Amino acid sequence: xxxxxxxxxxxxxxxxxxxxxxxxxxxxxxxxxxxxxxxxxxxxxxxxxxxxxxxxxxxxxxxxxxxxxxxxxxxxxxxxxxxxxxxxxxxxxxxxxxxxxxxxxxxxxxxxxxxxxxxxxxxxxxxxxxxxxxxxxxxxxxxxxxxxxxxxxxxxxxxxxxxxxxxxxxxxxxxxxxxxxxxxxxxxxxxxxxxxxxxxxxxxxxxxxxxxxxxxxxxxxxxxx
Amino acid sequence: xxxxxxxxxxxxxxxxxxxxxxxxxxxxxxxxxxxxxxxxxxxxxxxxxxxxxxxxxxxxxxxxxxxxxxxxxxxxxxxxxxxxxxxxxxxxxxxxxxxxxxxxxxxxxxxxxxxxxxxxxxxxxxxxxxxxxxxxxxxxxxxxxxxxxxxxxxxxxxxxxxxxxxxxxxxxxxxxxxxxxxxxxxxxxxxxxxxxxxxxxxxxxxxxxxxxxxxxxxxxxxxxx
Numbered sequence: 001x002x003x004x005x006x007x008x009x010x011x012x013x014x015x016x017x018x019x020x021x022x023x024x025x026x027x028x029x030x031x032x033x034x035x036x037x038x039x040x041x042x043x044x045x046x047x048x049x050x051x052x053x054x055x056x057x058x059x060x061x062x063x064x065x066x067x068x069x070x071x072x073x074x075x076x077x078x079x080x081x082x083x084x085x086x087x088x089x090x091x092x093x094x095x096x097x098x099x100x101x102x103x104x105x106x107x108x109x110x111x112x113x114x115x116x117x118x119x120x121x122x123x124x125x126x127x128x129x130x131x132x133x134x135x136x137x138x139x140x141x142x143x144x145x146x147x148x149x150x151x152x153x154x155x156x157x158x159x160x161x162x163x164x165x166x167x168x169x170x171x172x173x174x175x176x177x178x179x180x181x182x183x184x185x186x187x188x189x190x191x192x193x194x195x196x197x198x199x200x201x202x203x204x205x206x207x208x209x210x211x212x213x214x215x216x217x218x219x220x221x222x223x224x225x
Numbered sequence: 226x227x228x229x230x231x232x233x234x235x236x237x238x239x240x241x242x243x244x245x246x247x248x249x250x251x252x253x254x255x256x257x258x259x260x261x262x263x264x265x266x267x268x269x270x271x272x273x274x275x276x277x278x279x280x281x282x283x284x285x286x287x288x289x290x291x292x293x294x295x296x297x298x299x300x301x302x303x304x305x306x307x308x309x310x311x312x313x314x315x316x317x318x319x320x321x322x323x324x325x326x327x328x329x330x331x332x333x334x335x336x337x338x339x340x341x342x343x344x345x346x347x348x349x350x351x352x353x354x355x356x357x358x359x360x361x362x363x364x365x366x367x368x369x370x371x372x373x374x375x376x377x378x379x380x381x382x383x384x385x386x387x388x389x390x391x392x393x394x395x396x397x398x399x400x401x402x403x404x405x406x407x408x409x410x411x412x413x414x415x416x417x418x419x420x421x422x423x424x425x426x427x428x429x430x431x432x433x434x435x436x437x438x439x440x441x442x443x444x445x446x447x448x449x450x
Contacts, residue, residue, distance in 0.1 A: 005230040012234065016241055023245070027252055040416035044371065093390075146269060147400035150390050163406065165318075165375050165390065175372035177424065181388065181406065181413060187263035188406060195267050199402065 038185065043166060043178035045074035050099055053078050054106065073180070074173050077162070078103050080182055084112045084156045089196045091117045091151040094128070094167040101129035108138050116140040117199055119149040129168075141203045149199075153192055161189045263410065268391060268403035270299035275324055278303050279331065298405070299398050302387070303328050305407055309337045309381045314421045316342045316376040319353075319392040326354035333363050341365040342424055344374040354393075366428045374424075378417055386414045 048070035051062035062068060081088070081103045088107055095101070095118060108114045116133055120142040123130040134140050143149030153163035164180035166172050183189065201207070273295035276287035287293060306313070306328045313332055320326070320343060333339045341358055345367040348355040359365050368374030378388035389405035391397050408414065426432070 002230070005227065005234075009230075009234060009237070012237075020245060020248075024248075024252075027249070038410060038412035040413060040420075042416070042420050143402060146402045147396055148402070150397065150401040150403050152390050153404065163389070163404065165377050165388075171372055172375065176375040177368060177371045177373070178375050179378065179388065179417070179420070183410075183413065185263060185408075185410060188265060188408065191265035191267070192404070195265075195404070 037160065037183060039076070039080075039182040041073040041076055041164075041180040041182070043073055043172065043180070044174050044176060045077075046070060046072040047174055048072050048075065050075050050078055053082065054102065074099075077180060080156065080160065080162055081154065082106065083160070086157050087113045087115075087155075088157075089115050089117075089155045089193070089200075091149070091153050091196055091199065092168050093119050093148065093150050093152055094122045094125075094169050094172075095133075096125075096127040096129055097168045097170050097173060098129065100168045101132055104133060104138065105136055108133075108136055114138045115196075115200060117149065117151075117196065117203065118142055120144055121148075141200060141205065143199065143203050145202065153196075155189065155193055155196060158193060159189060160184055161192050163192065262385065262408065264301070264305075264407040266298040266301055266389075266405040266407070268298050268397065268405070269399050269401060270302075271295060271297040272399055273297050273300065275300050275303055278307065279327065299324075302405055305385065305387055306379065306381065307331065308385070311382050312338045312340075312380075313382075314340050314342075314380045314418070314425075316374070316378050316421055316424065317393050318344050318373065318375050318377055319347045319350075319394050319397075320358075321350075321352040321354055322393045322395050322398060323354065325393045326357055329358060329363065330361055333358075333361055339363045340421075340425060342368065342374065342376075342421065342428060344368055346373075366425060366430065368424065368428050370427065378421075380414065380418055380421060383418060384414060385409055386417050388417065 047066060049062050049064050049066040049068045051064070052069065053075055055061075078099065081100070084107050088104065090104065095116075104114060104116070114133075116130070116138060118130055118140065122128060123140075123142050130140055151163075152165065152167055153161065155161055161183050162180060164178065166176075166178040166180050172178055272291060274287050274289050274291040274293045276289070277294070278300055280286075303324065306325070309332050313329065315329065320341075329339055329341070339358075341355070341363060343355055343365065347353060348365075348367050355365055376388075377390065377392055378386065380386055386408050387405060389403065391401075391403040391405050397403055
């Protein structure tokens with residue numbers, strides 16, 4: 001009988017051990033889903049060719065005069081953006097950087113759902129890429145309710161947050177002191193997803209125009225009283 | 226004998242359970258050191274009186290016409306700033322908000338080591354509080370090497386990061402769409418501490434003036450050749 005009991009105890013031990021291991025793995029995954037991605041980029045970025053990021057099979061085939069094969073803050077930013085596979089929600093004050101515009105267009109052509117929210121005044125300035133995005137069929141909404149829609153954040157695939165002081169302009173990337181924080185920390189990503197959703201609905205032209213219609217109807221009703 | 230074995234198995238189970246619990250608590254503490262603080266604030270902030278944040282014993286003694294006892298994005302930001310007990314490193318493009326200036330002055334008067342790095346052009350505009358900070362004896366340095374020193378971040382006690390799109394102005398707080406991210410995540414805080422240190426040394430007037438002296442000496446040497 002003691003032999004049988006020993007077998008049972010050893011069996012119980014093996015089961016306990018495997019359960020503990022499973023619990024451990026589950027805990028690590030549960031508690032640290034975004035541990036692999038907490039990154040900070042500082043600008044101005046070193047100026048280098050980014051052609052190989054858009055056309056990966058030919059890293060040195062570009063013949064421009066810029067340095068090639070150099071990893072910079074800007075190339076890191078582009079890589080994070082281009083990692084999108086399902087959605088990109090972009091909420092940015094000034095958008096005139098042509099490489100960033102190209103990245104957004106590439107994502108759109110790949111079938112990624114792109115939504116862009118921007119400032120009403122800066123959308124119309126010379127060099128703004130907002131018109132280019134609109135022409136390509138990307139859904140763009142302009143903020144109408146505040147002095148400035150001053151955000152500079154993007155949410156990739158509802159799980160990766162890119163935020164900071166950097167406007168999407170050439171000056172910001174190449175000349176200013178700027179920061180961009182990249183994280184998958186759910187406690188930080190979730191509020192930005194929620195805020196984007198709120199602002200997106202708030203600046204729905206249909207809603208806005210309907211509100212204008214109601215005001216006009218009210219004016220006409222009062223005028224006819 | 227089977228009774229003794231049962232006692233042993235139950236004992237083993239209790240030990241395994243207590244060990245698992247200890248492991249669980251250790252894991253939670255080890256994997257989530259900054260879990261207690263990951264916060265995102267959105268602006269424009271509701272406008273409310275913040276007097277009780279500066280003078281805590283009298284929450285409703287202020288007689289101004291603003292709403293009292295309301296927790297807003299701005300009051301949260303002030304509380305995080307005022308939590309500093311040893312140091313505040315501030316790196317901000319535009320600083321004209323008088324409540325934020327008051328908070329920095331309060332910290333300075335409490336003996337907190339305050340260092341302010343700001344943009345050379347915006348430091349001199351009407352309404353800038355940089356002169357007030359300097360007059361109070363706070364060490365301020367202006368960035369001289371970039372088009373804009375466009376950062377808007379603060380590091381409290383070398384462990385709490387406050388960063389985002391928000392300049393320290395009244396318009397940004399009360400009228401713009403803005404975000405401020407607050408975290409103790411070491412992987413995010415550390416790079417900002419390092420960058421502040423780099424910029425602080427880089428913009429040391431002594432170093433800058435010495436470099437100007439060297440250039441002048443070089444000019445004079447060449448002129449006398």
